[in-house]
Amino acid sequence: MHCPKHKETDLKATRISGDLAAQQCSQCQGVWIPALEYSAWQAKQTQPSASKQSIPQYPASLTQSSNFTPSEFDAKAGFCPECGIYLSRAKVPLKTPFYVERCLSCSGIWCDRGEWEVLENLNLHTNVPQLFSNQWQAHMREIHQAEIERQTLIDKLGADVANRLFELVSILEKHEHGNFAAAYLVRHFDRDKAKK
DSSP states (O other), rough: BBSSSTTSSBEEEEETTTTTEEETTTOOEEEEOOHHHHHHHTTTTTSSSSOTSSSOOOOOGGGGGOOOOOOTTTTTOOOOTTTTOOOEEEOOOOSSSSEEEOOOHHHHHHHHTTEEEEEEEETTTTGGGGGHHHHHHHHHHHHOOOOHHEEEEEEEHHHHHHHHHHHHHHHHHHSSTTTHHHHHHHHHHHHHHHHH
16 A cells, blocks of 8 residues: 555555554555554543544643644545545644544544544544544634634733623523523623614
8 A cells, every 4th residue: 555645655554542553654654544444443442421423522732732743645645555445534623723634434543643642642543434534624714713713802802800790600501590691791891882
């Protein structure tokens, strides 16, 4: 089998995460994980109690700063070393995002240099196929948008006031009459606008 990114380089047998059989490229250090190997390994991993159809949890650390620098080959289209077709891509939205790739025919997984380790650190490595679902990608976009909104509040209000606001929101979300307080705030600012 040849590397999806270095078509002339043969993949060599290796193991990742202790006992997961994979194939690695000596040139770019990317790893190919055959679907059968991944499925057998995945079945032995501790799975969350929720249904396998649920969205994998989005780690809080995902949007925080990361020292990971994606491979220079991350932007390059890859071909499945087993089927020869283009690999599908799923975005992992770190501060500097990267793409995990998967064959839509044989379901094998390709990770460029260092990506598998990042997935492990984020505890996403046992749910890689679900990262390609529309549901998970939509969930990621929602959280990314929430992070942008949060940063905008910090920029506009300053960190001290913004953090007080976040704390108040957290308190009100848990309070049985929190929606009443939120409505009060909206009415208060609507009245101020009307006076101007």
